[in-house]
Amino acid sequence: MDITTTYKLFTELSDNEMCFAYQGSFTNKIIATASDFISKRLEANKGFGKLRNKLSFLMIESYQNIVRYGDDAQSKKHVSGDELFITKNIGNSFYVISVNIIDNNKIPFVKEKLERVNTLSGVELKKLYRDILTNKKLTEAGGAGLGFIEMVRKTKEKLIFDFEKINETQSSFYLVIRLKGKSQVEDKHIYSIDKLKNLHNLIKVDNIQLIQKGNFSQEALRPLITMVNNNIAGKKNFQRKIFHLIVELIQNISLHSYKESDKNDAIFLMGVKNSTYYLSTGNYIMNKDVDGLKQYLHKLNTLDYSALSELYRETLVIDRDEDLKGGGLGLIDIERETKENIHFKFYKVDENLTFFSLLVKI
Amino acid sequence: MLEPINLKKTHNNPKVVLDKQNNYFEISGRSIQENVFEFYDPIYNWLIKYSKNPNKKTKFILDFDYINSASTKQLIKILIALEKISQSDDDIIVIWKYEKDDELMEEKGDEIFSILNLPYVLLPY
Numbered sequence: 001m002d003i004t005t006t007y008k009l010f011t012e013l014s015d016n017e018m019c020f021a022y023q024g025s026f027t028n029k030i031i032a033t034a035s036d037f038i039s040k041r042l043e044a045n046k047g048f049g050k051l052r053n054k055l056s057f058l059m060i061e062s063y064q065n066i067v068r069y070g071d072d073a074q075s076k077k078h079v080s081g082d083e084l085f086i087t088k089n090i091g092n093s094f095y096v097i098s099v100n101i102i103d104n105n106k107i108p109f110v111k112e113k114l115e116r117v118n119t120l121s122g123v124e125l126k127k128l129y130r131d132i133l134t135n136k137k138l139t140e141a142g143g144a145g146l147g148f149i150e151m152v153r154k155t156k157e158k159l160i161f162d163f164e165k166i167n168e169t170q171s172s173f174y175l176v177i178r179l180k181g182k183s184q185v186e187d188k189h190i191y192s193i194d195k196l197k198n199l200h201n202l203i204k205v206d207n208i209q210l211i212q213k214g215n216f217s218q219e220a221l222r223p224l225i226t227m228v229n230n231n232i233a234g235k236k237n238f239q240r241k242i243f244h245l246i247v248e249l250i251q252n253i254s255l256h257s258y259k260e261s262d263k264n265d266a267i268f269l270m271g272v273k274n275s276t277y278y279l280s281t282g283n284y285i286m287n288k289d290v291d292g293l294k295q296y297l298h299k300l301n302t303l304d305y306s307a308l309s310e311l312y313r314e315t316l317v318i319d320r321d322e323d324l325k326g327g328g329l330g331l332i333d334i335e336r337e338t339k340e341n342i343h344f345k346f347y348k349v350d351e352n353l354t355f356f357s358l359l360v361k362i
Numbered sequence: 363m364l365e366p367i368n369l370k371k372t373h374n375n376p377k378v379v380l381d382k383q384n385n386y387f388e389i390s391g392r393s394i395q396e397n398v399f400e401f402y403d404p405i406y407n408w409l410i411k412y413s414k415n416p417n418k419k420t421k422f423i424l425d426f427d428y429i430n431s432a433s434t435k436q437l438i439k440i441l442i443a444l445e446k447i448s449q450s451d452d453d454i455i456v457i458w459k460y461e462k463d464d465e466l467m468e469e470k471g472d473e474i475f476s477i478l479n480l481p482y483v484l485l486p487y
Contacts, residue, residue: 218374218396240428240466247394247430254396313477316438329431 001206001271003343006282006357009211010267012199015189018214019088022227023203031085033226035059038087051094051179054154058096058177059087061147065175066100082172084200089214092187094179099200102173107163110173113145118158125153155179162193172200206278208271215263216253216283224250224268232277241337241362242277246270248330249281249358257283258353276339282357290346290354300331301341308336338362367408375401376426380408385417390425390459393433402436406443413446416454420447425459426467438474445480455481462486 013019020034035056066083084099102110120128129149151159160176174196180187202208210227212220224246232239250268257264266283285293303311312332335342343359364382371377376391395401422444429437447454458475460467468484475482 218394221394222373237463237465240464243428244430244466247428251394251396251430251432309473313473316435316474317442317477329435333431 001208001269001273001278001280001359003280003345003357003359005202005206005208005271006267006269006280006359007345007347007355009199009202009208009269010213010282010355010357012195012202013088013211013213013267015090016213017089017091019086019211020213020223021084021086021088021199021203021208021211023084023209031059031063032056033223034085034087051181054179055094055096058151058154058179061151062096062098062175062177065147066098082204084203086196086199090191091189092181093189093191094181095191096177096179097196098173098175099196100173101166101170102163104165104169104171107171107173111161111163113148114159114161114175117145117148117152120152122153122156125149129153151177160191160193162197164197174200206271207273208269210270211267213267214265216250216257216266216268218251218254220254220268221247221250234275238362242279245279245334245337245360245362248334249279249360252330252334252358253281253283256285258285277362278359279362280357280359282355284349284353285356287348287352287354290356293356294344294346296331297342297344300335303335305336308332312336334360364408364411367405376429378405380405380412382412382417385420387420388423388425389437390423392427393429393437395433398432398436402433402440406436406440409440409443413443416447416450416452418452420444420452420454422454422456423459424456424471426470427461428467429470434470434474438477441474441478441480445478448480455483457483457485459485459487 018038020038022034038055063085066085082099082101084097086095086097086099088095088097117125117128129146132146132149148159155177157178157180160174160178162174164172164174166172174193176191176193176196178191203211209231210224212224214220225243228239228243228246232242246268253264253266253268257266264283266281269278269280271278271280300308312329315328315332318328331342338360340361345357347355347357349355366381366383367378368381369375369378371391374392374395376389376393379386379388381387389405393401424437441456444454444456456475458471460471463486468486471482471484475484
């Protein structure tokens with residue numbers, strides 16, 4: 001992962017109004033936080049608010065699907081990036097996506113179940129659901145395909161799925177649940193499973209643990225904090241530092257990025273390689289602000305720890321313009337806490353805007 | 363009469379107790395709010411009033427799990443208001459509490475008090 005990864009992923013997710021992708025250890029708490037956060041965000045939009053319970057339910061089913069089919073395969077050989085959970089909003093649709101490993105010999109069985117639920121009508125699904133429950137015919141995976149039936153019944157949409165061979169014994173299993181908003185707008189978006197595979201590859205190559213894309217406000221911090229508390233290995237002080245950097249990075253976005261009707265469009269990434277954590281943000285800024293920011297970052301990169309601390313103390317007592325809500329301390333603090341200099345890159349987008357990406361390592 | 367301020371701890375805001383009558387002053391928890399002025403201005407105004415007519419002895423407890431940079435700046439402003447008390451005949455001490463081994467909050471305390479003229483104690487627990 002380097003400074004170019006951020007813009008690459010941002011572009012890859014350009015049609016996603018909101019995207020939250022996560023790989024790591026799954027717990028109910030994380031799913032609950034993610035679902036709470038996402039449904040809150042969507043409450044005011046597109047009639048998704050009313051679908052809140054449905055969404056939570058689908059996320060839990062999707063997560064259990066990862067656990068259920070991933071379990072056996074996991075014990076054999078588990079490579080990071082094999083399991084992934086994504087929720088996203090494109091146009092009028094909401095997607096809940098799981099990627100996990102499946103043993104090749106189980107594919108025909110799972111595929112048959114998926115194909116069957118996709119062809120049945122609502123009435124037929126209800127009947128099948130009852131039959132399975134009353135006959136208690138459980139499958140070897142323990143799920144009886146009930147999860148799939150529920151996914152289709154709740155969304156009234158076909159499940160989108162695919163398998164991609166990893167080796168002779170294992171494959172990646174992609175499962176996409178689509179939920180349409182209730183507004184009158186017709187949604188013609190066609191979901192591309194190839195795009196999903198491409199995203200999965202990008203995530204895998206750089207071992208990206210977390211992607212959050214969309215509007216960043218204070219609310220955006222919540223799921224990140226939960227993830228960090230549950231997922232960062234190492235000493236408590238290391239966790240605290242990562243937490244600190246995330247807070248400052250996200251607040252940098254929410255305070256300083258370009259906004260349209262009070263919303264910004266930005267991205268946050270966290271990756272890990274050889275025990276080094278990579279944290280990166282990307283957001284739009286006005287072209288006129290580029291030079292100043294560039295110079296400031298160059299300046300920070302030339303200062304050593306004690307010079308940075310001095311600058312920090314000076315800045316602490318300067319009464320800045322109230323427009324500068326952050327107080328101008330964030331970047332100094334970020335620079336102090338990281339191993340290397342801050343990496344940054346500017347991409348001019350048009351005559352008004354530039355995409356600014358920043359990467360730190362700890 | 364200076365009415366006490368009593369704010370409960372939330373996800374973004376610390377707990378705040380400023381109570382002249384019971385001689386108790388504490389800010390504790392996590393401070394990561396986006397609009398720091400909205401939160402800290404009333405506290406600042408309260409302390410400006412208090413510093414004009416403080417109690418004989420003031421013990422001010424600061425106990426942060428985490429404080430972001432924007433809040434740190436507001437905290438400095440508040441503490442500068444308290445410096446006035448230390449210059450008078452009245453006593454004031456600020457207790458900076460932090461979880462033992464929490465390097466981040468220990469350094470933060472060191473840093474804050476290095477630029478102030480205010481009696482303080484760093485107190486790990």
